[in-house]
Amino acid sequence: xxxxxxxxxxxxxxxxxxxxxxxxxxxxxxxxxxxxxxxxxxxxxxxxxxxxxxxxxxxxxxxxxxxxxxxxxxxxxxxxxxxxxxxxxxxxxxxxxxxxxxxxxxxxxxxxxxxxxxxxxxxxxxxxxxxxxxxxxxxxxxxxxxxxxxxxxxxxxxxxxxxxxxxxxxxxxxxxxxxxxxxxxxxxxxxxxxxx
Ligand SMILES: C[S@@+](CC[C@H](N)C(=O)[O-])C[C@H]1O[C@@H](n2cnc3c(N)ncnc32)[C@H](O)[C@@H]1O
Numbered sequence: 001x002x003x004x005x006x007x008x009x010x011x012x013x014x015x016x017x018x019x020x021x022x023x024x025x026x027x028x029x030x031x032x033x034x035x036x037x038x039x040x041x042x043x044x045x046x047x048x049x050x051x052x053x054x055x056x057x058x059x060x061x062x063x064x065x066x067x068x069x070x071x072x073x074x075x076x077x078x079x080x081x082x083x084x085x086x087x088x089x090x091x092x093x094x095x096x097x098x099x100x101x102x103x104x105x106x107x108x109x110x111x112x113x114x115x116x117x118x119x120x121x122x123x124x125x126x127x128x129x130x131x132x133x134x135x136x137x138x139x140x141x142x143x144x145x146x147x148x149x150x151x152x153x154x155x156x157x158x159x160x161x162x163x164x165x166x167x168x169x170x171x172x173x174x175x176x177x178x179x180x181x182x183x184x185x186x187x188x189x190x191x192x193x194x195x196x
Pocket of ligand 1: 009080081083084085086087088113114
């Protein structure tokens with residue numbers, strides 16, 4: 001198993017209980033540099049693999065060659081600052097591992113992104129929309145309050161987001177995650193749209 005563990009934005013109190021459990025239970029914990037290392041070291045000694053700017057793919061490829069087969073039998077945790085799904089080195093590593101060993105189970109433990117920490121710190125409330133991007137052509141959009149799910153799905157498709165995921169009551173009783181968009185949904189629902 002290869003797990004991408006979110007460490008939060010740097011405040012050691014902003015790590016999740018689940019991330020801590022995974023870090024404690026892993027056979028090996030890897031961090032992409034000392035900022036992440038400092039957070040993990042409070043719980044156990046990680047292996048530090050530096051990902052210098054511009055050499056991320058090369059380092060990820062080499063690391064993947066080292067751990068891909070082990071991920072079949074062992075629990076390897078790769079820890080990232082912020083959230084491990086958002087612009088993270090974990091995404092490149094997971095891709096490289098799956099190229100070598102497509103049967104490896106990959107999971108992500110979500111966490112507090114620098115974006116949410118910055119909103120909180122500056123007391124900035126999002127009331128309509130929040131665009132998180134590096135290039136102003138977002139490849140993934142998350143539409144919250146997706147009660148009018150069909151209408152939202154239609155708009156997303158018009159905008160070129162063909163790959164849609166409907167998510168309702170996540171981590172609650174009656175959780176529903178589907179590629180099919182229902183006619184209507186409850187308040188606790190969101191739609192992710194991905195441009196491929
Ligand atoms: C590769 S992204 C990683 C984002 C991270 N996975 C997250 O969810 O917060 C790195 C970018 O996040 C922002 N960032 C990360 N940590 C930051 C910090 N402590 N202060 C300000 N910006 C930060 C910067 O824009 C930086 O270029």
